[in-house]
Amino acid sequence: MTILLVEDDEVIRRSVTLALERYGYRVVSAGDGLTGLELFREGRHDLLLLDVMLPGLDGIGLCRRIRETSMDPVLMMSARGDALDVVSGLEAGADDYVVKPVDTAVLVARIRSLLRRAVYTPAASGAAPAAAGDRGRPERSGADGRELLVFGDLTVDTAGLEVSLAGRPVALAPTELRLLLEFAAHPGTVLDRQTLLRNVWDYGWDGDSRVVDLCVQRLRKKIGADRVETVRGFGYKLRR
Incomplete structure (x- = not known):
């Protein structure tokens, strides 16, 4: 599985890359939105992990550009968990979001959840089944x-x-x-x-x-x- 990570903070980018690689993912990374857009267009990725605050083209704009041509899973990262960041990311087409700093186990759980959706079958909910x-x-x-x-x-x-x-x-x-x-x-x-x-x-x-x-x-x-x-x-x- 290949993940495209777009994060401008080099320390966070490297630490997230190493953590995901330990779980067996291949990570392609970029430090700004425009480079991230180029990498997205050049290759095939199973999931996109985008920071909200990016130089040049921010994560919200990048998500919108991606959604013009792709329905690949998108997970947004917000440093503040600000309601405006969260809502803007979801409205742009993101599937989910996490707040930085994020625990590696939580991040991987969210990624796995998004990747499982390609083979989704409806679960039996707590509600009574329909007649x-x-x-x-x-x-x-x-x-x-x-x-x-x-x-x-x-x-x-x-x-x-x-x-x-x-x-x-x-x-x-x-x-x-x-x-x-x-x-x-x-x-x-x-x-x-x-x-x-x-x-x-x-x-x-x-x-x-x-x-x-x-x-x-x-x-x-x-x-x-x-x-x-x-x-x-x-x-x-x-x-x-």
Whole structure:
């Protein structure tokens, strides 16, 4: 697995590189945003680890440029954990964030969680499973007989990990796809933020619920604002 690390502090860049290499990752690094963008365009990377504060092109702008052509997992690093940094990074398309200084074990856990999303299957949540009549209407398609979940003009291929709206493919970032799959597995069921953090972000501890809210906003922009309903004081649910 190859990680592109963009961090302007040389000490942090070297220490993070050494730590990740000890866990078996190959690390390609850059000290500024523009160099990071060049390295991103020149090679293939399994995950991008971006600092927020970078010279030239900052991490937020770099994340936006990456999202123009790629849905690779992006993990942002913020020195302050400032709400503005966090929200800006998530709105730019980042999948998750960590606050520096970050414990190596925590950083690796977040990286592993993001990388696992490529082979994601919806987890059984703490919520009661949806009854057969509450699920999206299953259909069989093609010779392989794969099941499609259909919600009006929204179609979710849970095996092929493909989504279409009115017959047109929808490009989702890894976390957006994982979130939609979790909703599609429990249509009409309210899922609270902690359940989503556990099942979608793979957090074994209480995480920042802002990542859920921002990802829901991004998902709504791509599949329709009224598709995911907010149930105030409880969480979110996918409309049947």
